[in-house]
Amino acid sequence: MKGNTVMLRKTLFDILVQLSGAGALGIKCPLLCKQDNEILHLATEQHVLPLLACAALRSPGQLFHDDVENYLLELMRTQAAKNLLRNQRVLHLIKEMENAGFSIIVLKGCSVSYLYAYPESRDSVDVDLLIKPEQEHEVYRFLRQYGFSISGRTMTANDSVCEHKKYGRIEIHVSLYPEITKTAWKRIDEESFLPRECTVRIDTPNGSFETLGHTEQLIFLSLHMAKHFVESGMTIRMMLDIALHYARYKNEIDTGRYWHLLKKLHLDSYIACVLWILVQNKVFAEADFPGLVRVDDSQIDAVISDVLQGGYMGAKEAQERHEAGMEYHRQLMLKTQSRVRYKIYMLGWKIRSGISNMFPSYTKLKKLYPIVVCVPAMASLMWVYHVILFPYKKIKSGVLRKDIRSEMDTMHEVSRQRMKLFKRLSML
Numbered sequence: 001m002k003g004n005t006v007m008l009r010k011t012l013f014d015i016l017v018q019l020s021g022a023g024a025l026g027i028k029c030p031l032l033c034k035q036d037n038e039i040l041h042l043a044t045e046q047h048v049l050p051l052l053a054c055a056a057l058r059s060p061g062q063l064f065h066d067d068v069e070n071y072l073l074e075l076m077r078t079q080a081a082k083n084l085l086r087n088q089r090v091l092h093l094i095k096e097m098e099n100a101g102f103s104i105i106v107l108k109g110c111s112v113s114y115l116y117a118y119p120e121s122r123d124s125v126d127v128d129l130l131i132k133p134e135q136e137h138e139v140y141r142f143l144r145q146y147g148f149s150i151s152g153r154t155m156t157a158n159d160s161v162c163e164h165k166k167y168g169r170i171e172i173h174v175s176l177y178p179e180i181t182k183t184a185w186k187r188i189d190e191e192s193f194l195p196r197e198c199t200v201r202i203d204t205p206n207g208s209f210e211t212l213g214h215t216e217q218l219i220f221l222s223l224h225m226a227k228h229f230v231e232s233g234m235t236i237r238m239m240l241d242i243a244l245h246y247a248r249y250k251n252e253i254d255t256g257r258y259w260h261l262l263k264k265l266h267l268d269s270y271i272a273c274v275l276w277i278l279v280q281n282k283v284f285a286e287a288d289f290p291g292l293v294r295v296d297d298s299q300i301d302a303v304i305s306d307v308l309q310g311g312y313m314g315a316k317e318a319q320e321r322h323e324a325g326m327e328y329h330r331q332l333m334l335k336t337q338s339r340v341r342y343k344i345y346m347l348g349w350k351i352r353s354g355i356s357n358m359f360p361s362y363t364k365l366k367k368l369y370p371i372v373v374c375v376p377a378m379a380s381l382m383w384v385y386h387v388i389l390f391p392y393k394k395i396k397s398g399v400l401r402k403d404i405r406s407e408m409d410t411m412h413e414v415s416r417q418r419m420k421l422f423k424r425l426s427m428l
Helices: 002-025 036-046 049-058 066-099 108-115 133-145 179-184 214-231 236-248 255-264 268-280 297-310 312-333 339-358 362-368 376-397 413-424
Strands: 105-107 127-130 149-151 159-164 168-173 200-204 207-211
Touching (some): 002 049, 002 297, 036 049, 066 108, 108 207, 108 236, 133 159, 133 168, 179 339, 214 236, 214 268, 214 312, 268 297, 297 413, 312 413, 339 376
Antiparallel strands (some): 105 127, 159 168, 200 207
């Protein structure tokens, strides 16, 4: 019975990939969907309902029952209107930032949404902007003038969160990858992470923006997805982002460099599995992805099972997947350094990750201690109190030992299975 359930879930996943792919490309889908409720449930879980509506637009009355189709189309109209308005506002803000002298490179969702047949159907939780590190504090000052609230960046993070009621959530990146990811992937030179191509200017009906060169974009999208796959889980949207960009710019992309880099990182089999899922479901053709390597069907099935088991971004198994991700990092680090150096690095990483919380800003201090709002004169006293109390509480709670793993540590069964998956994909 369990085997039949697994097969049904995989079949539904394949159908969802075909429907989402058709919606992303704006093409007619030959499917006749007979499992409306099951597909809707899975599509809701994977956050691709607007793409199903796009597929329905190209095949009206053929993919879903009328009530389901009407629901999807109404949902898409609402979402598209919100996305369109936010995109217009954000692109105007980016223009203002560029006029102020800031170097802004748009990353991830916003930078690839124009590749979708209906760009506003590509939902995005936030907008990611890459800036020059030396301009970081000036950018924060600029955004505060527009009414943004800024969550400070920790010393080991590569981004900070800026939120606004009108513009939504914007993440400011000072580098493409977080420190621990680059440390774990140290089997390749630091220079391999640095862009070699010039940025490109993308013109859209809502405005223009600067983004990574075509090869750099494909590398970043792939490594970003791989990072999430290791630490939590990937999504259908991530898969489509990579495939749409690859297929659109296959003649401009340096595919030799791309696959060489993935092979050095031992990520070539994993990325190939993702692309083969789309090829086997006839969303794209093998020719859309020059250099695509062959992989076993069992590896592809294992990747699909992992997506289904973990749900959107691995949310169903967040704790266990985080544990497996830290073990993945540990095993990679031990390939380039001793166990002692690994533990020293991780201890320093933990301290640097939390040290910014030890010295709160006045804004954060007011949130932590409401008495400061009523009695501003208490601010200095409460700040000193926090500086003393914070490290004591953290050390007592054992947070400095958390995530610093050893071979003797026990792992959850889900974590062990994920480590087996990483090895099955030759990632370790």
